[in-house]
Amino acid sequence: MLGQGFVSAAAIAASVLFVLSLGGLSNQEKAKRAVWYGIVGMAVAVLFTAFGPGIGNYWLMIPMIAIGSVIGWKVAKSVAMTEMPQLVAALHSFVGLAAVFVAWNADLERRRVLAAQALDAGHQEFSAFAALVATKAPDELTFLQLEVVFAIFIGAVTFTGSVIAFGKLAGKVDGKPQKLPGGHLLNAGAAALCLLLAVLYLNGAGFWTLLLLAALSFFIGWHLIMGIGGADMPVVVSMLNSYSGWAAAAIGFTLSNDLLIVTGALVGSSGAILSYIMCKAMNRNFVSVILGGFGGTQGPAAEVEGEQVAIDAAGVASTLNNADSVVIVPGYGMAVAQAQNAVSELVRKLRSAGKEVRFAIHPVAGRLPGHMNVLLAEAKVPYDIVLEMDEINDDFPKTDVTIVIGSNDIVNPAAQDDPNSPIAGMPVLEVWKSSVVFVCKRGQGTGYSGIENPLFYKENTRMFYGDARESIDSLLSLID
Known part of the structure; x- marks a missing residue:
């Protein structure tokens, strides 16, 4: 068993590694090394915590760590990049549920200590946590109760919200916003009851208050995320990431675990900052995101007129051969088809022919922040031709050809033209200003978010139907 000095030193080292990991993730070239910082930091944190003072029951803990490690390794090896958003949502739910269980157990231990003290039974058989509780003054116990409630x-x-987010991302739950009659009033009422239960608990009410508090909180998480549309899921995932961090930090205070406090605060604050950045990118109100108050329409959306005009591979290749500048806009459809390597090869051939080729990345392209950047980096697309929306949006009027691969909402002109659209006011890539737009799409459906896109009906747009990878592969032999 290690002394407290070793554990404290390990906590500082792990915290530094976590900070380095977060900092490195801001740069694609340093991201792999940053991930290793996080892995080593977590290994140090788990090892030194497990063998720290007051820890026992290794006969149970070590097998559970081994089982969890094997499951995590197998899941990570089997999950495709297209399923990464669902995996992240699922992991957030685990953190949330763990926080609930630990908080319940902390209160049961508190009650056990108080009962033993009332009987003057001592604390010889107390757990390490219960022994710590036994040393606390009454005001410190009140803070412990507040930490449990939080x-x-x-x-x-976080748990139920993440479960619903997982369902929507995986297509198992309808992506359209859904609320029970009463809408936000139900959420407000449930939150008010949670506050009442917290007051009763702090004034000596039984353990039942915490059970009801959890049940009402489960409902709030479920109803909040059910009321958010599929188009906003990237922001939701980021927001839930922040929630999971704050839940972990609260448990860190409860357990007097400095490392858990630091780690939870890092996750919570970075998730909140990312959510704020994404809200600005989508022209959403940050407070409304926190309250689950966005994603619904304000009225009937405008009718789309015209028809979608299809084109074959020969027609697309002919236009590309005559073009000087090409912009590619990737979306979740590219991830589903695993077309990134075919796209990378197309880019190589076009650049070899002397054409200017660049990528336009919307902040919420895909279903996870940075999703498209990771896929393109995996396919070895040069970093310097991958541009953010603000860097490239003004260049579309000077672009000969734009190829949209599996994107819908991020290239939807209704965001600017239709105030009743569910994505009204969201900044989008103005691809329709290009001379020609090719949309690589499986069929004529509205896609994951269920929002119709007028871009598909414009005169300068041609629909290149089919699986994205097969469609791009069919172009490769036709490019001069």
Whole structure:
């Protein structure tokens, strides 16, 4: 067993590694090394915590760590990049549920200590946590109770919210916004009841208050995320990431674990900052995101007139051969078809022919922040031709050909033209200003978010139907 000095030193080292990991993820070239910083930091944190003072029951803990490690390794090896958003949502739910269980157990231990003290039974058989509780003054125990309440509320909201986000991302739950009659009033009422239960608990009410608090919080998390449309899921995933961090931090205070506090605060603050950045990118109100108050329409959306005009591979290749500048806009459809390598080869051939080729990346392209950047980096697309929306949007009027691969909402002109659209006011890539737009799409459906796109009906747009990878592969032999 290690002394507290070793554990404290390990906590500082792990915290530094976590900070380095977060900092490195801001740069694609340093991201792989940053991930290793995080892996090593977590290994140090788990090892030194497990063998720290007051820790026992290794006969149970070591097998559970081994089982969890094997499951995590197998899941990570089997999950495709297209399923990464669902995996992230699922992992957030685990953190939330763990926070609820730990908080419940902390209160049971508190009650056990108080009962033993009332009977003057001592604390010889107390657990390490119970022994710590036995040393606390009454005001410190009140703070412990506050930490328990906060952990249960945030953890429960995170759990059910993440489960619904997983369902929507995986297509198992309808991506359209859905609310029960009463809408936000139900959420407000449930939150008010949670506050009442917290007051009763702090004034000596039984364990039942924490059970009801969790049940109401589970409902709030479920109803909040059910009310958010599929088009906004990237922001939701980021927001839930922040929630899971704050839940972990609350449990860190409860357990007097400095490393858990630091780690939770890093995750919570970075997730909140990312959510804010994404809200600005989507022209959403940050407070409304936190309250789950966006994603619904304000009225009937405008009718789309015209028809979608299809084109074959020969027609697309002919136009590309005559073009000087090409912009490619990737979306989740490219990830589903695993077309990134075919796209990379197309880019190589076009650049070899002397054409200017660049990528336009919307901040919420795909279903996870940075999703498209990771896929393109995996396919070895040069970093310097991958541009963000603000860097390239003004260049579309000077672009000969834009190829949209599996994107819908991020290239939808209704965001600018239709105030009743679910994505009204969201900044989008103005691809329709290009001379020609080719949309690589499986069929004529509205896609994951269920929002119709007038771009598909414009005169300068041609629909290149089919699986994205097969469609791009069919172009390769036709490019001069």
